[in-house]
Amino acid sequence: MSNNFISTIRAKGDAFSIGFALGQASAASFRARASSSEQFRALDARWRGSDHLKSLESAARAAYPRFVREIEGIAAGAGQDFETIFLWNCQGDLRLPEHVSPAAKAIAATGCTTLLIPAEGDTPAIIAHNEDGSEDLLGACIWVEVEADDGPAWNSFMYPGMLPGHTFGLNEAGIVQTVNNISPQDFQPGVPRLVICRAILDAKSLDKAVEILKRKDRASGFHHNLGEAKTRRLASVEAPASGCAVREVTSPRAHANHLVFEEFGGLEQTIFPSSRKRQEAADRMIAEGALAGGAEAVLFDETTPIFCDNQGDAIGQTLATTVFELFPDRVEWRVHATPGERDALNGTMGVV
Known part of the structure; x- marks a missing residue:
């Protein structure tokens, strides 16, 4: 490693x-x-x-x-x-x-595994995420903490030279976002998808974030995992350029980096073997009760592998793993550099 x-x-x-x-x-x-x-x-x-x-x-x-x-x-x-x-x-x-x-082409399409775990009783809602990208970017990414003159304060994982937001991040309104790459073939002139992701870091509510993803003028798209700390609501949103499908999350679920909702069953997309295997493995592990060991028990799986270490058909590399815990008054977060380097970063953002 x-x-x-x-x-x-x-x-x-x-x-x-x-x-x-x-x-x-x-x-x-x-x-x-x-x-x-x-x-x-x-x-x-x-x-x-x-x-x-x-x-x-x-x-x-x-x-x-x-x-x-x-x-x-x-x-x-x-x-x-x-x-x-x-x-x-x-x-x-x-x-x-x-x-x-x-x-x-495979590296361009690499892209992440996310777990969405709804709150039960007084427990927090959880969004946990493996950020997968090119091995060349290992050790080159940054955690950014921003206090903007306009809009809420926000934190995000950043790739070199890229507008933050398209990886994983949160803001002081209690909005959490993690993003999974998708590869449909419905490109169109419009607002670039990284700009859309950055806009969501400015959203004051989950509903406002979803409104952004329902814009008709998006050039391409992603799969977005969204959470709202105040209500502990979670949503899984598939948003290619040609549409937007929203699922409120009421039981634990996973999402890798291809479209799975029936609304897009007829949309041409590229599904790489790693993405299909990660989706199937995460679904199976959730069904088998693996989340009892925490989100990391699934995201650090090295048998599929869900945690990508540039082996087999997992061409990408997991650049970081994050867990967000959403409470009504705060979001607690931790970022693991690798399975052996846990809690490289952590913190709490109070909800304003």
Whole structure:
């Protein structure tokens, strides 16, 4: 297991100032690991200067100008031009060229396992999540804690050069979000999916978060796991560009990184073997009572493996594992770097 140090950065102020601090913190990792990847080079060659990329930018500026300002700050802090960082943030909204290697396509589609465990009696509701990504990003990601001039304070796990929100995070309104990649083929001009995820970190309620995901002008989509501490409600939301299906969670369930709701049964998608195996294994382990040992008993499973260590057909790498416990007045959270490095980070955010 490679070293997986997760640094912490605190930022505050207006949108550009926040982005600038995050860009500075991830500048070296972006240069060394992200911008040199086959995936980024292929997207850059295909889409830089294109009308489609410009349409994504226009849609983002029209819908959420403050979050585009954060991207501008990230670019400045990282010492990159805006188009480079915006393109990097739109990678999930852009089709990879056909000549890209199967390994690069698989890495682009890697993506996470989440457990949603509703509250019983006085117990907290729980959202627990494996964040899976490219092995190149192991040890390059950051935990960010932000006090914004506009909107609630929020925390999130951040990839180098990327707008936070599309991994796992929470805000002081008690909204928790974890995100799983999906790979349907319904791309359209619209608001990039990372901007949508960042918008949810500003949501003041679960209902407001779901409203954001029901926008008709999303360029592509994710599966979102949402929680609201005040009510301890949990929701599993599949939101490709062409639709949005919401399930309020009343019994423990898992979600890997492909669409499983019947609303999208006819939508073309790519399902990688690892995702299918993780979904089946997590469902089986929940049914067998594994959650009695805590969420980690499932997320650290190495037989399927649910915990991805770049073995077998699990091309991705688990970059961090998080557990959020949602109480009416607070969210308690912990982040494990690896199964052997538990509680690398932890904290409590009071609900305002």
